[in-house]
Amino acid sequence: xxxxxxxxxxxxxxxxxxxxxxxxxxxxxxxxxxxxxxxxxxxxxxxxxxxxxxxxxxxxxxxxxxxxxxxxxxxxxxxxxxxxxxxxxxxxxxxxxxxxxxxxxxxxxxxxxxxxxxxxxxxxxxxxxxxxxxxxxxxxxxxxxxxxxxxxxxxxxxxxxxxxxxxxxxxxxxxxxxxxxxxxxxxxxxxxxxxxxxxxxxxxxxxxxxxxxxxxxxxxxxxxxxxxxxxxxxxxxxxxxxxxxxxxxxxxxxxxxxxxxxxxxxxxxxxxxxxxxxxxxxxxxxxxxxxxxxxxxxxxxxxxxxxxxxxxxxxxxxxxxxxxxxxxxxxxxxxxxxxxxxxxxxxxxxxxxxxxxxxxxxxxxxxxxxxxxxxxxxxxxxxxxxxxxxxxxxxxxxxxxxxxxxxxxxxxxxxxxxxxxxxxxxxxxxxxxxxxxxxxxxxxxxxxxxxxxxxxxxxxxxxxxxxxxxxxxxxxxxxxxxxxxxxxxxxxxxxxxxxxxxxxxxxxxxxxxxx
Amino acid sequence: xxxxxxxxxxxxxxxxxxxxxxxxxxxxxxxxxxxxxxxxxxxxxxxxxxxxxxxxxxxxxxxxxxxxxxxxxxxxxxxxxxxxxxxxxxxxxxxxxxxxxxxxxxxxxxxxxxxxxxxxxxxxxxxxxxxxxxxxxxxxxxxxxxxxxxxxxxxxxxxxxxxxxxxxxxxxxxxxxxxxxxxxxxxxxxxxxxxxxxxxxxxxxxxxxxxxxxxxxxxxxxxxxxxxxxxxxxxxxxxxxxxxxxxxxxxxxxxxxxxxxxxxxxxxxxxxxxxxxxxxxxxxxxxxxxxxxxxxxxxxxxxxxxxxxxxxxxxxxxxxxxxxxxxxxxxxxxxxxxxxxxxxxxxxxxxxxxxxxxxxxxxxxxxxxxxxxxxxxxxxxxxxxxxxxxxxxxxxxxxxxxxxxxxxxxxxxxxxxxx
Numbered sequence: 001x002x003x004x005x006x007x008x009x010x011x012x013x014x015x016x017x018x019x020x021x022x023x024x025x026x027x028x029x030x031x032x033x034x035x036x037x038x039x040x041x042x043x044x045x046x047x048x049x050x051x052x053x054x055x056x057x058x059x060x061x062x063x064x065x066x067x068x069x070x071x072x073x074x075x076x077x078x079x080x081x082x083x084x085x086x087x088x089x090x091x092x093x094x095x096x097x098x099x100x101x102x103x104x105x106x107x108x109x110x111x112x113x114x115x116x117x118x119x120x121x122x123x124x125x126x127x128x129x130x131x132x133x134x135x136x137x138x139x140x141x142x143x144x145x146x147x148x149x150x151x152x153x154x155x156x157x158x159x160x161x162x163x164x165x166x167x168x169x170x171x172x173x174x175x176x177x178x179x180x181x182x183x184x185x186x187x188x189x190x191x192x193x194x195x196x197x198x199x200x201x202x203x204x205x206x207x208x209x210x211x212x213x214x215x216x217x218x219x220x221x222x223x224x225x226x227x228x229x230x231x232x233x234x235x236x237x238x239x240x241x242x243x244x245x246x247x248x249x250x251x252x253x254x255x256x257x258x259x260x261x262x263x264x265x266x267x268x269x270x271x272x273x274x275x276x277x278x279x280x281x282x283x284x285x286x287x288x289x290x291x292x293x294x295x296x297x298x299x300x301x302x303x304x305x306x307x308x309x310x311x312x313x314x315x316x317x318x319x320x321x322x323x324x325x326x327x328x329x330x331x332x333x334x335x336x337x338x339x340x341x342x343x344x345x346x347x348x349x350x351x352x353x354x355x356x357x358x359x360x361x362x363x364x365x366x367x368x369x370x371x372x373x374x375x376x377x378x379x380x381x382x383x384x385x386x387x388x389x390x391x392x393x394x395x396x397x398x399x400x401x402x403x404x405x406x407x408x409x410x411x412x413x414x415x416x417x418x419x420x421x422x423x424x425x426x427x428x429x430x431x432x433x434x435x436x437x438x439x440x441x442x443x444x445x446x447x448x449x450x451x452x453x454x455x456x457x458x459x460x461x462x463x464x465x466x467x468x469x470x471x472x473x474x475x476x477x478x479x480x481x482x483x484x485x486x487x488x489x490x491x492x493x494x495x496x497x498x499x500x501x502x503x504x505x506x507x508x509x510x511x512x513x514x515x
Numbered sequence: 516x517x518x519x520x521x522x523x524x525x526x527x528x529x530x531x532x533x534x535x536x537x538x539x540x541x542x543x544x545x546x547x548x549x550x551x552x553x554x555x556x557x558x559x560x561x562x563x564x565x566x567x568x569x570x571x572x573x574x575x576x577x578x579x580x581x582x583x584x585x586x587x588x589x590x591x592x593x594x595x596x597x598x599x600x601x602x603x604x605x606x607x608x609x610x611x612x613x614x615x616x617x618x619x620x621x622x623x624x625x626x627x628x629x630x631x632x633x634x635x636x637x638x639x640x641x642x643x644x645x646x647x648x649x650x651x652x653x654x655x656x657x658x659x660x661x662x663x664x665x666x667x668x669x670x671x672x673x674x675x676x677x678x679x680x681x682x683x684x685x686x687x688x689x690x691x692x693x694x695x696x697x698x699x700x701x702x703x704x705x706x707x708x709x710x711x712x713x714x715x716x717x718x719x720x721x722x723x724x725x726x727x728x729x730x731x732x733x734x735x736x737x738x739x740x741x742x743x744x745x746x747x748x749x750x751x752x753x754x755x756x757x758x759x760x761x762x763x764x765x766x767x768x769x770x771x772x773x774x775x776x777x778x779x780x781x782x783x784x785x786x787x788x789x790x791x792x793x794x795x796x797x798x799x800x801x802x803x804x805x806x807x808x809x810x811x812x813x814x815x816x817x818x819x820x821x822x823x824x825x826x827x828x829x830x831x832x833x834x835x836x837x838x839x840x841x842x843x844x845x846x847x848x849x850x851x852x853x854x855x856x857x858x859x860x861x862x863x864x865x866x867x868x869x870x871x872x873x874x875x876x877x878x879x880x881x882x883x884x885x886x887x888x889x890x891x892x893x894x895x896x897x898x899x900x901x902x903x904x905x906x907x908x909x910x911x912x913x914x915x916x917x918x919x920x921x922x923x924x925x926x927x928x929x930x931x932x933x934x
Contacts, residue, residue, distance in 0.1 A: 278854070278855055282835075285834055296833075296834040297834075404692070404693065404694075405693065406693060406694070407656070407658050407693055407694040408694060409658060417658075450759055453624065453625070453659075453759060454658050454659070454661075454759075456625075456661075456664065457660075457661025457663075457664045458661070460661065460663065460664040460667075461661060461663050461664065466667075467626070467664055467667035467668045467671060468671065470664060471625075471668070474625075475863070478862050478863070479861070479862045479863075481862075482860075482861075482862035483860070486857075486858040486860070489832075489857070489858065490832045490833055490834045490835075490836060491831070491832065491833065491834060494825055494831075494832050495825055495826055495827075495828060495831075498824065498825040498826040499555075499826040501826075501906050502555075502556065502826055502905075502906050502911070503759065503760070505863070505906035505907060506556065506561075506905065506906035506909065506911055507556070507557060507623065507624070507757060507759070508623045508624055508625045508627065509564075509623045509625070509627035509628075509629045509909070510625060510627065510863075511863045511907075512565075512569075512627045512628075512629075513625060513626070513627050513668060514668065514671045514672060514673075
């Protein structure tokens with residue numbers, strides 16, 4: 001295979017880079033070791049920052065956030081729910097912080113409006129009544145899967161292509177330049193050699209591992225693991241931030257039909273470390289209880305851990321076309337390691353993925369001595385052309401329009417049969433977890449208790465699979481799901497899990513199917 | 516009116532206990548929060564299917580269990596009482612077939628062969644040990660059974676004999692709906708017109724001596740008649756395969772038991788949540804019922820707690836991972852020592868918390884740590900009883916029948932009314 005630009009990493013940043021490079025007219029190819037948005041992108045709380053969180057601690061990051069917040073609302077409205085955000089100060093919180101917060105918002109250009117205690121409680125009746133002050137900012141919820149899929153569609157409209165399940169095994173270095181990669185198609189086992197004029201490493205928390213394949217040793221990307229818990233209800237309809245110096249468990253994001261509490265921060269050695277420590281779960285529940293009393297009585301659906309890529313490299317000469325901030329960093333390996341045609345982007349956050357892409361493609365153009373301006377801030381993503389945000393009732397509205405015309409396969413998320421068959425065909429996968437992330441199938445309260453059996457039957461039938469392969473798909477979905485539910489099983493969700501066990505083991509006897 | 520016995524819960528365990536008690540001449544009241552788990556779980560009485568290897572003879576397995584796992588509910592009741600219970604249950608209806616000598620292997624909705632001791636005749640007719648040819652019929656509009664997938668797994672399975680299975684998908688659907696559940700189909704099957712249409716669609720596609728497997732939706736109150744007529748019209752043996760909930764055969768069994776209770780003057784009060792109990796020393800005096808936000812007290816001389824396990828709310832766990840029995844506040848036993856290891860990271864493995872439940876003595880009375888009964892007149896039955904892993908063992912309904920029966924027997928004996 002041959003391409004001008006090879007992007008490594010299929011998170012929001014990598015897909016952003018693919019789209020950016022493709023829109024500038026480069027032939028572009030992206031490889032990702034698993035499915036798209038499987039790393040940090042698919043494992044965050046879904047907050048589109050206004051920047052309010054960083055105004056005191058990191059004003060540069062704050063300015064970056066509000067700038068991108070405005071851009072993304074313009075180009076990716078269909079991936080955003082305009083929930084707004086509240087910063088709330090509770091009794092006992094640092095009483096000086098709210099003033100510094102408001103001042104910081106003004107300095108960073110973030111619209112902020114103080115609302116009264118009663119107005120805040122009218123807007124969010126479940127909020128802790130002991131709140132002292134409340135400020136409205138333009139935070140929002142953003143669906144990262146939808147964003148990534150729309151980005152890939154946009155990139156492919158411009159000739160870019162993403163190859164999920166292609167794991168880079170080695171980078172090819174010739175004469176001090178990175179000239180391509182050898183990747184393995186992990187589903188077929190086949191090796192693919194990709195020749196590239198330029199290689200962009202957008203592997204985020206895994207960036208050091210990728211850089212090492214080119215001989216660039218010791219890139220200091222420190223994975224910071226944080227856990228998040230999705231609760232069954234939208235306990236709030238506005239993003240809630242604690243108005244304190246950023247800390248653990250101080251964000252509650254309403255997204256789709258759930259709300260997500262996050263997060264913790266634990267430096268880990270391995271970015272694939274997805275452990276969910278029990279004490280961190282308890283810590284999140286306590287934090288949730290402070291924001292929304294009664295939080296522990298609500299029903300948790302799933303817990304996951306994501307790793308932030310924290311960049312702290314002393315050796316790297318950080319280059320960026322705009323003000324250098326600690327938010328994200330581009331590593332030019334020509335200067336750091338004597339490797340040409342190879343750049344790494346890491347650090348950063350979901351909110352700034354488009355800007356990160358712009359910066360690295362700019363840096364690439366500089367090195368190639370090409371002038372090709374970035375257009376990603378102007379051209380909307382597919383389905384966002386109309387500028388309408390999605391809202392929590394969007395699916396119900398769509399489903400209601402065709403009631404009685406199609407079977408509902410997943411009642412919780414209202415996924416019907418036709419889109420399921422279409423996704424199985426388009427994604428050409430036997431992995432039902434890929435379908436879960438594509439359609440939200442099995443993401444509701446029963447966590448696939450009913451729909452995954454149905455999806456397996458439909459997968460088997462429509463993709464003409466061997467029954468053993470379908471059995472494997474069913475069992476691996478159950479195992480994947482279990483990872484995200486067993487650490488938070490209590491209350492009604494423990495009850496649900498036992499009921500699901502009753503269905504899958506007591507009724508179906510899935511554990512004795514031939515594989 | 517003071518009842519001889521109040522039974523809490525209208526699942527299989529509660530109904531069995533109540534029925535055996537009224538058969539013994541007692542005045543019994545059944546109170547239940549909802550319709551009970553038979554609507555979900557189904558009507559096959561799996562006694563012991565895996566231990567963890569496949570079990571051929573449940574009777575032999577029960578004998579071994581008494582030695583190996585004295586804490587198991589079957590061992591508590593005693594293998595003899597379990598056998599007595601199953602004989603009693605099978606005798607309730609001509610429709611129930613099977614016994615403890617040998618497990619049948621009955622097709623599940625995915626096409627596994629589940630070891631089952633006793634089952635309704637319509638499901639038992641799908642016994643895979645018989646081998647031979649099968650055609651599995653599904654309906655495009657019924658999303659809870661996939662005939663192609665099911666048939667292919669049956670053909671691959673190891674059931675001792677060869678199964679030759681193929682699939683047919685039919686378009687017949689109640690009132691032209693694209694999405695109908697099992698109950699919708701079951702009601703449709705009671706109409707002669709629907710059956711005629713079905714026979715027209717299917718008849719010419721059958722050959723030889725195939726058994727014809729349908730999702731278990733062949734009628735509700737007139738299921739025997741529906742199946743007999745279909746068999747005759749198709750000129751092939753017809754059997755049923757359970758579906759995802761709602762369980763039509765489970766609802767049939769519920770109705771059968773409810774009618775039997777009704778004939779003996781026992782009523783089921785639905786929509787009554789038991790929220791507490793008044794106890795005095797070693798006796799329960801009354802239960803506190805929440806009936807649409809009005810709290811009423813129900814007195815009785817004996818009580819049977821059949822609220823189910825975790826899945827139905829009979830056992831709860833809070834966010835600090837503390838387990839409880841919410842009605843009477845009975846101690847929950849069989850709890851792993853460390854809250855860090857309640858679950859195994861492998862889904863299909865055995866989970867340490869999986870056996871959690873109330874510990875009982877041979878009379879099904881809840882016991883404390885020293886093994887002494889907590890209340891003389893309170894029995895605990897079904898999935899509320901700990902010490903088993905019902906879904907892994909395939910023992911859920913077997914435990915319900917055995918413990919429900921054992922509790923009734925103990926109560927009747929204590930009243931000198933056992934005969």
